């Protein structure tokens with residue numbers, strides 16, 4: 031019998047599945063189901079319920095449950111050997127919260143396979159909708175909690191991050207203030223990840239150290255609920271939160287609902303889920319401390335792993351628990367390819383190849399020319415006022431502007447990841463701009479580090495499948511090394527290695543100070 035493990039990822043817009051075969055080390059099945067298209071009756075747009083207030087972004091927990099039913103039905107129809115799946119794990123969009131009443135535990139324990147999940151779950155919610163990570167309506171609650179916890183530095187050092195509007199604690203506080211009666215009727219608060227794990231396990235599931243760290247409620251070092259944070263957030267909160275556990279921990283056998291309806295093995299294990307970013311870290315193969323991945327997408331993100339917990343005193347970066355043990359960081363630079371595209375359009379550059387050719391025409395360091403591309407308010411560094419700032423740079427010089435924007439973006443990454451105190455040995459690059467060798471060379475030179483390209487679709491669902499395998503093996507007292515487990519699933523693209531040019535690296539080493547001064551000046555002006 032094949033050793034199959036199923037990983038699910040419930041993201042903002044879709045639910046994805048990846049099935050891996052541990053013996054052949056292959057992904058044997060992949061599927062994604064788009065919420066808007068597959069479940070139009072929920073009337074979401076890009077996974078979000080329509081609403082009048084642009085700051086408020088909610089979705090529906092019933093939509094996520096209905097998607098789970100639909101995806102299992104699809105897998106059965108596609109002939110996936112569900113009876114050979116040994117364990118299931120998953121990941122969810124981070125920060126989103128689900129509010130369950132006192133009927134929930136009994137309903138989960140007796141899911142009727144003759145009805146849909148949606149029907150089974152009727153009457154178990156203390157709040158019909160779930161605020162998700164795109165919600166930014168809790169500025170006041172962020173200020174309240176941060177103040178009670180002693181300011182930015184202390185909030186970050188205790189909970190792993192400064193308070194952020196999308197984080198679950200500020201969201202819970204807002205709910206408890208606006209709807210005190212509904213809050214009082216809330217018996218359990220789940221995250222998207224732990225809610226879906228609860229459906230599979232047929233009982234209220236723990237929250238893991240990765241997703242738990244996205245709440246401003248968990249003590250990042252002790253990995254337990256921080257009583258001061260709980261008190262600063264809402265009354266009676268400790269009774270409403272589940273226990274914390276390692277991602278992948280076996281909760282118990284999967285609910286008979288999935289056995290009878292879809293043919294899962296009655297002994298298949300339901301495990302603790304995590305957040306999509308922690309799962310991606312595993313799916314990208316970042317296991318050893320000091321490994322770094324940079325995703326050059328709409329926003330640029332910097333993922334790093336570290337053994338000891340370091341937090342960002344400036345409160346810009348996040349620290350989460352990693353499913354592979356230790357910690358991970360997430361630093362999000364909003365003006366990523368969003369800004370690069372604006373520059374490309376401004377100079378009417380046909381494509382990224384030509385963009386790269388223009389960059390190659392200019393010298394590393396750009397003769398001191400720097401462009402700060404804050405087309406939109408920036409997350410890192412914190413910049414509320416959008417603005418484009420040029421230093422020693424002629425706006426008419428297209429080539430110099432192309433180099434200037436990318437160098438600035440990479441210098442910003444280097445500067446704002448220094449708090450991690452991690453010197454990466456190798457950086458894995460993914461996302462659109464990672465296909466451009468000229469840009470990758472700039473990245474290698476600025477970071478003074480070897481860069482390899484990695485192509486992983488569905489990295490969160492793959493990470494979740496690996497997490498299921500890890501949890502299942504651990505529960506059998508089988509010694510399992512993460513590095514061995516991910517090997518083969520997450521290898522970088524052969525021949526894509528780029529080594530830093532030592533001379534250029536020196537140029538950037540010196541340029542970093544100049545860049546930091548430009549940032550300070552621009553932030554002041556902005």
Ligand code: XUL
Nearest residue numbers: 041042123124163306307
């Ligand atoms: C991370 C965050 C997003 C969501 C996306 O802090 O808010 O990356 O996890 O699903």
